[in-house]
Amino acid sequence: MRSLAIPSALSLVLAFGAVGAGRGTGPRTHAVEIRGLAFAPAALDIAVGDTVVFTNHDLVPHTVTESDEAPDRARERFDSGSLSRGAETRFIADEPGEVTFFCAYHPSMTGVIRPR
Numbered sequence: 001m002r003s004l005a006i007p008s009a010l011s012l013v014l015a016f017g018a019v020g021a022g023r024g025t026g027p028r029t030h031a032v033e034i035r036g037l038a039f040a041p042a043a044l045d046i047a048v049g050d051t052v053v054f055t056n057h058d059l060v061p062h063t064v065t066e067s068d069e070a071p072d073r074a075r076e077r078f079d080s081g082s083l084s085r086g087a088e089t090r091f092i093a094d095e096p097g098e099v100t101f102f103c104a105y106h107p108s109m110t111g112v113i114r115p116r
């Protein structure tokens with residue numbers, strides 16, 4: 001009977017992984033890497049409720065700063081503040097639309113998140 005324990009545990013892991021990877025099964029987490037003075041990917045289509053994790057891989061600090069105040073939104077303008085190397089920030093998409101952002105230190109660094 002002991003030999004059955006390992007396949008059972010493995011199938012549980014596989015089932016959990018399948019649920020997590022499926023579409024329409026709940027909020028997902030997306031990664032945006034900051035590397036070489038750029039956001040990658042620079043454009044990202046996600047679902048409302050999803051989380052985007054930005055991680056700075058550069059030696060120099062960066063920010064993830066929303067481009068406008070968006071007065072029609074309930075939430076405040078998103079601004080990570082300074083992110084040193086290895087630091088990350090999380091953006092949770094609470095409504096559909098288009099969120100454009102840039103780096104306050106390097107304004108040529110831009111990106112967009114499109115929650116649907």
Ligand SMILES: [Cu+2]
Nearest residue numbers: 062103105106
């Ligand atoms: Cu920067």
